[in-house]
Amino acid sequence: MLIKKILLNLSLYIPDVALILFLTEEGVFVPEERSHFVVVLVYFLIKISLHNIVAFFCFIKPYSAVKDILLQFQRGRYSMADSAHVLKPSACFGDLFELLRSTGRYLDNLVGSQNDEIEKFRELYNNVILSANSYFVVLNARDEVIFANKSFSANFRYTDDEILGLRLEDIFYIIPGRFSDAIDNVKKRGQSAVLRKIKLISRRKISLIADIKISRVTVQGEKQYIIVMDDITSQWRKDYQISLISQISESLQRDEEVERILYAILTAVTSGSGLGFNRAMLFLYNEQKKILTGKMAVGPDSMEEAVQIWGSVQNEELNLLGGGPDAPPVLQTNGAFYKQVVTSNFAINGNTLFADVFNKRAPVHIYDAASDPRVDPETRKFMDVSEFVVVPLCSANKALGVVVADNKFNGAPIYEDHVELLSIFAVQASLSIDSYNSLSSVKERMEHIQAKQEAIVESEKMAAVGRIAAHIAHEIRNPLVTVGGYARRILQSVKKPQKTVEDIEKAASIILHESERLEKILSNVMDFSRPSPLIREYNNLNDVVKDTYYLLKNVLQERKITATLDLEQKLPLVKSDFNQLKQVVLNLLQNAMDATPAGGSVILKTGLTETHIYIRIKDSGTGISPEAMDKIFDPFFTSKITGVGLGLAVVKKIVNDHNGEIVISNNPEGGCQFSVELLRPS
Amino acid sequence: MSRILLVEDEKNQRELYAAELRDDGYEVEEASDGKMAVEKVKSNKYDLVVLDIRMPEMDGIEALGKILSRDKKIPIVIHTAYSNYKSNFMTWTADAYVTKSSNLDELKTKIAEILAARGQA
Known part of the structure; x- marks a missing residue:
């Protein structure tokens, strides 16, 4: 009964237990009865099956809905308005769905705001990149x-x-x-x-x-x-342009040919690092023929060549004017384009576009050559491109020519700033041409002046020859007059027997004497004009002085002049010409004697300084006046009545030939000193 | 007999001219430079002076001035190898300018003319 009591108590909580009690008679479960047990078992089996069936039908929908939502979540879609209708709020899963939905909304918001952030960042990022x-x-x-x-x-x-x-x-x-x-x-x-x-x-x-x-x-x-x-193209171009301009001005200082400057400019116009035009051509004004004539052209004949040129200047700082290894490709003068340009002419009074630009001195930018009325048929045919620029070259009110540039091969548009830069180059080019021209005109004038100067020197030389001739003529005249006069006397004495033999003898001896004088004058002149001999021997200057002294010793005595020799015994030998040096000492000693009155003295001295060996001839004569000092070595200058004026000129010439110097000074005690200074042998 | 002062520094020439003039019958005194000539003019009376120009001590131009300042009327014949002294106005005061030559005819002719003119006056 205890079991029954327990079961009854249990049945209050578990319906199934109540059912079991209900199914048994008297409400008591009797395990001994096998049939009851089976009934209970079957009941349970049925009940479980029914439960499962009920559960299947009740849960299948919410299950798939939740699964669906989670799959959507996984794909990043958190909004679920569509799937909400399958669920009733009253259903037992209602709360759960509500929770899922709110979670979804939250996630949606979260992700959405993050996307906004990313989008904003991306925008910012793109802006930065673009700017x-x-x-x-x-x-x-x-x-x-x-x-x-x-x-x-x-x-x-x-x-x-x-x-x-x-x-x-x-x-x-x-x-x-x-x-x-x-x-x-x-x-x-x-x-x-x-x-x-x-x-x-x-x-x-x-x-x-x-x-x-x-x-x-x-x-x-x-x-x-x-x-x-x-x-950095534009920046680079600016830098490049500046460097180009400075190179051009440098080149002007270097006196470059104008052709080279122009070529540099055209290269700058066409090089990718310059203005990047495909082709550039230059027409200069020919004043005589009144035409614009094709002078120069830079540019490839084809796109392939263009690419090749472009590649060849890779990685190099373009140095347009220097001749270094990175110099631009040399001017191609065999290309079809070059030939086309240099064989073209446009008359400046003709009706062509180039002539128009030249005359009006304003750049023209043609966008469509085919339809532009400014383009004449000749130019259209010559250019064979729809867009191009023509810029005048003019300097200080003078038109010099035009520069034409286009992008024939890549057909790239020509921007206004390129036209401006081209104009700047044109101005620079004009200045270069102009200053080159003025430079060459200055040069021309210089040459003219030089020629004149040479003519003056030449006429001066002629005048000098005339002076020399006149001087010689005068020198010769006196002896000749004397010779002629005595010869006449001899002739007369033959006619007039009263003349004595003594007369004739005297006349003859005078003729002889005067003839000797004439010869001496001539040999002086010859000495002076004779080219200097090669100097090969080594001589002791003391010997030169002594030899000359002995030559004039008698004359000195005759004129009552005291001569003193003061010779340095340890003189090194000097490379010299003995006879010429003797001539020098002879001339100087003679001058000293002529300047020194009877009773005076002459000192002949040799000696050494650190660098030189000298011979000094010092007299107690009249000295040299300041006016004479300047002219003393000029040929035919003389203070003597009967001098030719060649003695000191000869001295100077010989000393110069010996790489020496001659120094003159007036002595404080009167008289003067001539010092011949030759380089000391090392 | 006319008295002539011959001023000439070159001894050979002076002797030649003196001999020639003496042969022609003049009385000739010699001076070897301008200074000596001026001295001689001061102390003697001459009918004519033959004056060289390029000479030491005192040249002919200076001597000419000094002689003329002493005696304005004395006839002077300049006798020089240089023709360029003709442009020196001092020589214009002389009565004749003769360029030296081995042929003394011109000198002799001039002297004779001047003396003849003086003799008539």
């Missing part, structure tokens, strides 16, 4: 473009889709060695690289000069390369 004027391109490990920013694709004329999957070689004509090496390096070592002033030209004909940064990043295990290019 930095940089081109971004990301390559994968196979060198294919997986991302390029808008400026990159826009600048190189690709659509965003087009550019994906391309390699750099597909985008650029030439990848400079410096650039490709740097990429390889970054790939191998992973270190970032920065490159300056890389010159690039794209296959879609865009050229630029860029500073380039390359860095490696790893995204989800894959290596990628970010290349950032900063377009």
